Amino acid sequence: MEMVEEKLSALSIARRSCPEEPSYMLDLSMQPSRSGSAQGHLLAVSCSDFSIHLHDKDTLKLLGDYKGHSGALCGVTFAHTYPDLLYSASADGTVRTWDVRRPDTEAVQVFKSDPSHHYCSFDLNCSDLVLCAGTEQVSDEDSFLVFWDSRVSGKMGASGGSSDGTLLGVYSESHSDDITQVHFHPRDKDRLASGSTDGLVNVFDLSLGGEDEALLATCNSGSSVSSVCWSGKDYTQLLCLSHDEGLQLWDLSQLDTDEPLTIYSTVDARSLRLFSGSEESVDYLVGGQWMEEAQRLVVVAGTNSGDLHLLDCDGRGLRLLRSLRGGHTTTVRCFLWDTSSAGEDNLVTGGEDGQLLLWKPGGEELMPGKTESMKCDSVLKVKSRLHKKHDYHRDKKTT
Template structure:
């Protein structure tokens, strides 16, 4: 435990991305290239509130590339697992796009479109890079998980766009806020929704009913889900009212309880040594430590590391201030124990063990309306196929 605590206690700000003084762009999501074991990632991508994607050199935080191809808020970005030059993005404009980060061209190399009126609120790509899944907003009574084969041919109805395999349509009744494929099983995917449910599917099955393996209820709107445990047999969930839940899927077929942790509001349960816990950002499973960690924050940009223990979350450590507004996303690199954070102060910050920052000036708090409250809704009725 002492070594684990040292990983976080030693974190210092190493670099900040340089921004123009009039840049009021929120940074909303973040991902890094998945490097071979033993190597640290060298490129990091962030999505922005102005509907663009920026790619940075991870070590210097120098801007490498920028892609501007969506017409509505970007709901997520993901690097491919096996082809590190490909970066995917999903948007409320009803498209997913694939970008080549090593190309001098800023045009998308692939475009994936759903059915009319789809507005994508979340997505992920399987660990073998073969299947893409995106969740949609609820339009009238319809909410969908749309699937594509990343190798599929052109859809003649949408020139240049990839045709969906089909959809799941029966297991959520509100906006799907999260989609997460299993880290090592390409056929297993989890989804979280504003209806409070976290569903786990085996997409190798022929029907949606057969594919549904488990349904876990958080009794609140789901904001974040992730996989945990040595064999990734656990699923955890954060909610929009700052709840935390952990379920063990290994107990689906025995008498052991599936719910390991149930915290309706972590803010009321935790006492912090530094500042206040006002929201939960996300979590990550650290394989070397065999522990699940959660990152929280304050509205003024303070970060708090939390440890998942038996029965709930425990406060660990708060590094010195690095942001001046809400932190929206982070990426933990287990290869070099570094942390990347980004948020509503328009800054991308790199934290490394025992680093020394050359500049310590914080940007003023942003005053723009949060992009989480800006949604593109396309109204109308459309016909859907069931995924077979």
């Protein structure tokens, strides 16, 4: 714990990037290093104007962008073993692959499924072989997990057309509303977690066969799921955040025991007193990340004025590690930790003010002074649905 607090206590703004045409920054992905070569130097940012920006991760300089999606983006991720490939998915019903050696070019691969499918989550497994996307609710009771072989797909032609690629299969019975989260296990290529506005978080082992056989557990978050994160030693724990700022931490190593899965739970993190001697609180939860070296789960929370709070999370609850002020001017949408920089833990954040910030230990901003808020309600309409209660039950272990 002391090591984490010491590292975080030195964080300050080192770089700031503000685009000429502001848009919400929705998701971030860091280029991994190549085997036997220098670390990756690129940072990909998905934006609310349907574009993907490519930045230098150390200077935040804009290197280029990709435009091809015609609907809201639901994520962006670099391939793990082929770091020149970048994947993105969109509500336009496509998952696209981009070659980051050629900024400002068309997608080199396009994956599709049924024309009625609009994706609101996706991920690539750790072996880079399987893509999965979660759809919005298609009809009154249907939403789908769609799987492709990432090695085979349609390619964009001069006319913009493409084939559907190679579909591996579709899961259709595990969720009944928008599938807002799809996350593969960081080390197990067959382990997948999915979350939905139906309140359920499902864990699958894709090696076991069909959908019924693959479903290992169904955890009920009690509310619409906004984020899931693998954590804990050997990544046997699962963090779930909800759209109404609830938090659940489950221990999946207890699946085959009679012990409860829930390690910690709060229905509303905004009601917790995290600041000793102060009335200050958090307004929202951004997400969580497992700090491998320190073996700690850090949850990032924020205020509507742009302040950030870094929280330690375990079975004892949430505890404040560090507050970061003077950076953003409004809601922060995304963050990631860069642990590859000479032993330093750098933090990158992006938000609705159109700013991309790099926080470094002992950082000194070269261009000081934050910009005025560029938030615009018309930039992005955020869809939210009331949590729906379901009366069906599963045979698998649930919380």
